Amino acid sequence: MRFVLKTDYHHDVDIFRDRVQLGWYAALIIFVLSLPIFWGTYLESQLTLVFLWSIAGAGLMILVGYTGLISLGHAAFLSVGAYTHAIFLDLGVPPFTSIPLAMLLCSALGVIVSIAALRMTGIYLAIATLAFAMIVEKILKNWSSVTGGNTGFKVASPELFGWELNSTLYYYVCLLVLMVVMLCVTNLLRAPTGRTFLAVRDSEISAQATGINLIKTKTLAFAVSAALTGLAGALLAHQMHYLFPDSFNLFTSIKLLMLVIIGGLGSMWGVIFGAIFMTLLPDLIATLREWLPDFIGNLPGLEPFTFGLILILFLIFEPQGISGRWQKIRLFIGQFPLYRKRTFRRQKSFLRTERVH
Secondary structure (H helix, E strand, O other): OOOOOOOOHHHHOOOOOOHHHHHHHHHHHHHHHHHHHHOOHHHHHHHHHHHHHHHHHHHHHHHHOOOOOOOOOHHHHHHHHHHHHHHHHHOOOOHHHHHHHHHHHHHHHHHHHHHHHOOOOHHHHHHHHHHHHHHHHHHHHHOHHHHOHHHOEEOOOOEEOOEEOOHHHHHHHHHHHHHHHHHHHHHHHHOHHHHHHHHHHHOHHHHHHOOOOHHHHHHHHHHHHHHHHHHHHHHHHHHHOEEOHHHHOHHHHHHHHHHHHHHOOOOHHHHHHHHHHHHHHHHHHHHHHHHOOHHHHOOOOHHHHHHHHHHHHHHHHOOOHHHHHHHHHHHHHHHOOOOOHHHHOOOOOOOHHHHOO
16 A cells, blocks of 8 residues: 655646556556557557547546536537538538537537536436437438538548648547646536536535536536537548438447446546447347347347446446446555455445545
């Protein structure tokens, strides 16, 4: 077990706990940077998807994990970001302008949706965001003169300063964007704005009693969450090459929500864990189809059923997600052989602060 002694006031605001943690993060970054050199294009493509889903998950985590607002409509922000970026590129707008415009439009839509959040909570808010996602999907299908409708919309190849990016360079661009997003979100949550998010999540009545403006806080949470999801959608458009309205349906919103729940609510590392899990699971299901009997492997709803079953199992046996399990493993290794059996026993929690960290 290693103890960290705080000898400076800056230790409370430093991103890294000590030099050892900084070294581990540096080693991880070097490892991720070197993967395209030693592995094939398939792993490169899968990791690019992990980066993009992590960015979208970071946006949803701000809303669900840190503000306590449930959303089943984030696929709409993902689609708006993707289509807006692709349409502006088709009009000749450079990516450094089209991506911020896509984020700005998604943020404005998030402010509009937040109007419903001011009067609704829980399942009612989830239904309201779901209705918003269905409206956006219908618009994308019927506005064929702009979006291409069900025939699809071709996305231009990614470019940077006039140079076309291949899959490897795009991998590094997505990794850089993910690192910047994680750094910005981490600092946001440690700032007064992030603390107001946590206060609203724990108790709206207590937060309002301390002088926090609920309207401003929820509106800002929706705006930031939608902007980050729109950024992920803009980058995801290049990975998809062709955009279809059915690619951003209800199942996409559920997958995003599962990403933050399975990864671990209230944990930015949980976003990464959840993105890895959600990216690898479809491939695992496709592999298992070959080994399962035909009457099971050929079922059209096998993938949604598997996703739902895994979500239920996590909610019952590990509510803190993969991130929570990883924290327990780290604690077990750190305390070994002085650990106690009751340390890892699930205890009842009565406050949201005790359930979500």
